[in-house]
Amino acid sequence: MVCGGRRSTTQHILNSSTIAKLIMPSLRTCALLLMAATTSTAFTPSPYPPSAAVRCEKYILFSSNSNNNIDNHDFDDFAEFSSTQLASSSSSMVDNNSDDDSFLSSLQSRVQQVQHQSNKLPLMILDTMLPRQVLQIQIQHPTLKSLMKHRINMETPTLGMLGMARLSTGGMVPLKTGVEVEIIQMEKADVTSTMMSSATTSSDSSGGNEEPWDISLRGGRRFIIEGDIDKTTEGWTTATVKFLDSALEEENEVKQFSKPSMEEMNPLDCSTATTTTSSDRLSLARAISKCRQFTEPNMNMKDNASLVDRWIELAKQNERHPGQIDTLLKQLGSIPPEYEPTERALWVGALINPLPSMGVATEIRPALLVSKRAEERVQVALDAILKSIRHMDGSARMW
Template structure:
């Protein structure tokens, strides 16, 4: 069996007067090979059995070569011919020999470590967001505030510099004991660049002293997962899971088939809308909430 290398193989029989010098040539796109068998019967053509065998490979970034084996069996000859071609299509997952750097590491390991670091960075960007405790907001609600806190302004500038003008907004809850705690659910707010305005004080010392006017639009709701951490800029951040409203509604509908769940929801609704003796003027919880919202609103309406 004789091995040949090439890209596109074409076998063409050629006749001669002497059967012992019967000559058959193999023409390829990239190379030219020939076979001269010692003993060959005089015929006008060849009966060939062609078998293509492709070896699948997983992608990588270090080696590029695909193996394709073509076996041509001549039933009238003493030996078989095997043609093997290599073309730049294989992606191997293992480093090739000789790819080791001076420090003992190879290019493959370095590249995989870089890809892993980049993947973790993208994952953190999607699931870990800065947090600000300011007010409870609902999706699509717009909140306009004037900020003089230097840390808050640094956070806004950092978000704009990274071209990712989003951060998390949380509200506060007061327990019956009087203790205030941060809510674990909030909304992702977007900094509306068109309404961003830096101000200067009377002395003209710059934007930090004068503050800034912000317009924040609430978007996706999220649930905090794990612990809240301190970021490098001084603010806090946490890994969050964004909530799917449609999925929650489907879950509520499915759970609503249970009569006890429906009865519990009706009972809670009555508690919220009925007069409450613990509220001023026996207001219901809903009416009291509306009253407090109007008293503490930052702008009318």
């Protein structure tokens, strides 16, 4: 793209100095446009369908000194984590001997700064969510309300949602992997007399009069925390994250095992590692093959129904209120194709672990988020939906 350049009518050949003088105003104009554009959050269209009206139970968050907190902890579980200092910027690769070079160096620094800020998310630690899932919460915590008001002014109002993992010692820690959630609804709660009494009590104990808000959040891109965890002056926590792309992960998985191993290069060595490497190369193909089991007719199911269809049929008999499963299916949209095994596994996980939980399947959302390969995710989802079907039809109760 050319920005504001002037066509020259000079017939002789321009030297490099003359060219630099001609294009520099254009570069400055482009830079100003870039800086103006970066004053708002970059818009990333969501690949997931818009949510339908949500009818489900709500999580309720009150002030931090209230007795009504979920699991007796504040929403910000990073409060006691020590944050590391930001890495110092590397020295400029541009020689600053001229005004033009200084300008280009400044522009480069600005672009890097914008890229860094675009991957910075405020964090909310409440529940493990998967892409496409919709969660309704009711909040009263002042800091959390300030965060929501701050983010709703963004072009795309998003924040990071993390769940908790239980250690073998019994302790709970936040997961490092979560999902970016979009605020799709925010309004004052229609508080019933019972809930109003509870909210008023918690507000009075904190010395304020905080009204509860109803918030709806929709899960989007997965991410992993790979940078610093910082506390803002406003009171919430932020972190630098890396967004994860399922297709790119699967592509890299194939590339990773496309390189010959040392044993393959040396025919004199044993072939044990070669067999393992060849097997790993087929991991994605196996994942795609296993994915078909979710939607193919299954002779072990009633009327040869597929696993997904059979689960939906049984779940409608166990739903908490009429229409719960239909609403869930509208939120999730169509099941991804079999050649997208990671996305299909995540879809199945969101189906059998809805929000709020129906209590008919084992919790697999954390496992789906932390798994590194598509085949692992598909196997986790496949095992879980089979167990859930057997639990609901009574052939093998889990509890």
